[in-house]
Amino acid sequence: MKRITIADVAQHAKVSKSTVSQYLNKRYDYMAENTKQRIEEAIKELDYRPNIVARSLKQKSTMTVGVIVANILHSFSTQVIRAIEDFCHLQDFHLIVCNADDDPEKEKRYIEMLRAKQVDGIIIFPTGDNVELYQEIVQSNYPIMFVDRLVPEVPIPSVMLDNEKAAGLAVQHFVEKGYERIGIITNVIRNVTPRMERINGYKKVLKENGLSINEDYIRKMQVSCVQEALHDMLSLDEPIQAVLAGNDLTLMEILKYVKKHRIRVPEDLAIIGIDDVSFANFYEPALTIVEQPAFEIGKKAAELLLNKIQKKDVEEELDVYRFEPTLIVRQSS
Structure with a gap:
């Protein structure tokens, strides 16, 4: 079965390939409404699916980040993941979530897998036992952030609670x-x-x-x-x-x-x-x-990672970003 291409969509909608490309990349602020509608209908009728691999090679970005959580059973971990996903979604980035079970060997395999898949950056709740691997990542200038934990031997910024x-x-x-x-x-x-x-x-x-x-x-x-x-x-x-x-x-x-x-x-x-x-x-x-404040911690980690990925000029990076806890008094104490 022939793979439907962007050229097929352009021909079906009676527009140029560049116009379809602009539509797919959501750059259609000045595009006529009937043009947008024809492209949308062509995509549906042809059942067109963009070639994500080809696009990532062209843009030199997979628009994907990895999150390696130490233990996904913790409510804090799931809240942080949700906040990361929310922030990344607004930036059109996708997430791959891995659970390391606080196992250094499992964490190492996930790091290697995510880098092999060419994700643009990784957020890790580190086990702390893969120091050599963390250092290799730093030396390669690969975007990485720690959450919830510090690894003193490695200059990777961390976002965590006081x-x-x-x-x-x-x-x-x-x-x-x-x-x-x-x-x-x-x-x-x-x-x-x-x-x-x-x-x-x-x-x-x-x-x-x-x-x-x-x-x-x-x-x-x-x-x-x-x-x-x-x-x-x-x-x-x-x-x-x-x-x-x-x-x-x-x-x-x-x-x-x-x-x-x-x-x-x-x-x-x-x-x-x-x-x-x-x-x-x-x-x-x-x-x-x-x-x-799990959601604030997750949002900050995602923001810092995407700044690294997109090479944005931001304020001087800290070693540790600490967030304030809040005591909520009820009847058990």
Whole structure:
């Protein structure tokens, strides 16, 4: 079956190939309405599909960016992806989304795959363990941005939350409510930036309030072990009175344990989570949350990447773009 070309569309619509090209590229501000209509009808009647590969070779751009997310199950990750997609859509860029599962080898394969597909740039929630590969990308001047995490050895800009402040807001709220035995649970995979920074923020505010740091109240583990960790913290001679969940998946495990063991919130255990969850305001009791502006973070990452791709003259690039967290107080604390 013969492939329909732009020349066929032009002949069918009785216009030049350049006029069809202008229509396809949405450059038809000064094009007569009947001309636009004839081209549109020709495209439909012939079932014409633009050759994206040929166009990308001609324009030296695939109008596509890749996003490699560390764990797509996090609500924060999906919100950031949505914001990136929204911004890119307005610029006529498409997205390829990959889930690395916090696996450095999987992340490496996705980076190589996306570059082989000649995407114009990549946004990565980095595992941090592919330093040599990141450095190669930087040296080749390939457009790349990090989100949510830092890799200190590599000069790639990152867009992320002020994680120390996020944890600090939660701990300060606990202290002001009269709690002294405050715990934190977070799932740490290697030394991922947000988790370590949140623990640092937790410790910092405890010290500022004259409270001692009890290592038994600090737990870092896989999500599957969160309920066991909470059980241990509540079984201590001096059990925790309040707990900060380091992210949304940790919070959900804490809530499962609370429900299973009929623990009263906040009477028996006060709870605050970092990362907003969709059910926070109608859970019973409603959950106090430290919210990070995921959509603003995603939009900024997309904007910075497209500026790199399009080589726009912009203000001096920062190493890290930090966004402010917001404490939303409800009944769980």
